[in-house]
């Protein structure tokens with residue numbers, strides 16, 4: 655059974671320009687599913703649609719076999735979804751702790767639940783604990799990414815949608831972020847990873863979807879792609895990064 659599934663969705667931002675055209679994805683529980691594809695392929699759009707930020711014009715989305723097409727994001731958070739957008743999303747003028755508390759708004763005034771959730775995040779990311787009263791804008795790029803990941807973890811998600819979590823980070827910091835993602839998977843979380851770093855995405859993932867021009871171009875397990883990857887992506891990939 656899929657934890658999360660999109661079946662043949664069309665999505666546009668405005669007017670009649672279709673950005674996703676009959677796109678489908680099947681996300682198995684407990685796995686890392688990667689979405690790769692060239693710039694403008696619709697990877698971020700697909701994540702936004704799964705997270706309820708964009709409503710499909712056609713097709714359906716299911717979460718644990720429940721039709722969630724058109725459900726609001728706050729409902730999806732309540733069901734166990736978390737998401738980090740591609741663009742940086744920390745509030746630089748708020749403190750680390752205030753940023754984390756924003757992730758807990760769904761708990762409303764349940765203070766003990768919020769403080770427990772904060773402690774769980776601080777335990778995973780000790781650097782955030784030591785900087786809890788610092789303005790988030792003063793953190794390094796890698797620490798800000800940890801803060802974003804931590805903010806999503808506050809609601810104890812079952813499935814985490816990550817849009818290029820290591821873009822713009824130095825390789826050594828990127829490795830640290832990937833290792834956090836691997837920890838989450840090892841703890842049983844389902845991860846959907848959009849990534850420009852094809853090699854890393856392949857190493858991390860159980861199953862891979864290739865999107866091109868808003869539609870499915872290929873998909874398979876890592877084994878299915880063995881040897882065939884370059885053929886599939888030769889049109890758009892800079893080989894240096896493979």
Ligand SMILES: Nc1ncnc2c1ncn2[C@@H]1O[C@H](COP(=O)(O)OP(=O)(O)OP(=O)(O)O)[C@@H](O)[C@H]1O
Pocket residue numbers: 667668673691692693694695696697698699700740
């Ligand atoms: N807010 C928006 N309004 C209108 N069109 C948009 C918007 N965001 C993206 N698009 C268009 O939708 C298409 C898919 O964009 P999307 O951001 O989903 O691609 P992507 O695969 O994530 O690309 P990248 O690798 O650059 O992040 C592109 O043609 C883009 O120009």
Ligand SMILES: [Mg+2]
Pocket residue numbers: 697698699740817
């Ligand atoms: Mg994108």
